[in-house]
Amino acid sequence: INTGTTNDDGRCPGLITKQQFTPGEYKMHFETARYWAGMGESSFYPYVEIAFTITDADQKYHVPLLVSRFSYSTYRGS
Template sequence: MSHVTTHVLDTALGRPATGVPVRLERRAAGGAEATPGHASWETVAQSSTNEDGRVPDFGPEQLSADTYRVVFDTAHYFDRTGQQGFYPEATIAFHLTDEDAHYHIPLLLSPFAFSTYRGS
């Protein structure tokens, strides 16, 4: 199983959000910032949500402790489902501190809001 997984639910339609392009990114080496507050990121993995709105095989089985983020291409999803969305992407940054733990990053999505929580 991947060290990081995700799940997207479309709360407006009441069903899994299928076909959402998703990227897992890691803060660039050294966490160097080009300008204050703007870090550089490198892609670790890319995928799209399956019919259940999940990405079960998302990146490597093991990642080192660092800062990561999951970027959801919500514009693509909303266009494909005929919805007018306000947020073209949702970005969830998190600290991976326990290299032995599984990290599940779920996204609850609607055209004008999104939320997340630490999943299991």
Template sequence: MNARTRSHVTTHVLDAALGRPAGGVPVRLEAADDAGRGAWSTVATGDTDADGRVADLGPQRLATGRYRITFDTAAYFAASGQRGFYPEVTVTFELTDEDAHYHVPLLLSPFSFSTYRGS
């Protein structure tokens, strides 16, 4: 992790339709129940800043396992005067390296989204 990064998992949301960072997006990081029952527990919550980032989403270290980030896109679209098709976007991923930094960016527009493993 670099000096700017304080948490194991970070995210960045860009509004592709408006061509700018998506500030004010509520974000929730959850961990899967290790018993495999489909239950999730909240690890951290936050809102994207003016640059569309949540740099401190959760602790500095997380155990390996399945995690998910849920973006409340309905709240963002309402606040930015847009009407979106997806009221939320959930990205589920496997954290396999306890020493690696995981950056999960989201490119967003009212009728589409994409994500990838960032750096």
């Protein structure tokens, strides 16, 4: 649907509009190797993909990605 780059807070505000956000399956793709290369570091994971299902587009969704060079985790936040 869209692409973006995280800001200094690690967020992508305005990545998707309310009109684009409908129930369905979504996937977010993060270029983690490029991120770490920009910091002069290598990364074990070249990218991270998070797939999730939206059943109620009227709810608020927060899908954080916590990443280090050798691990990552994600969850549905509030």
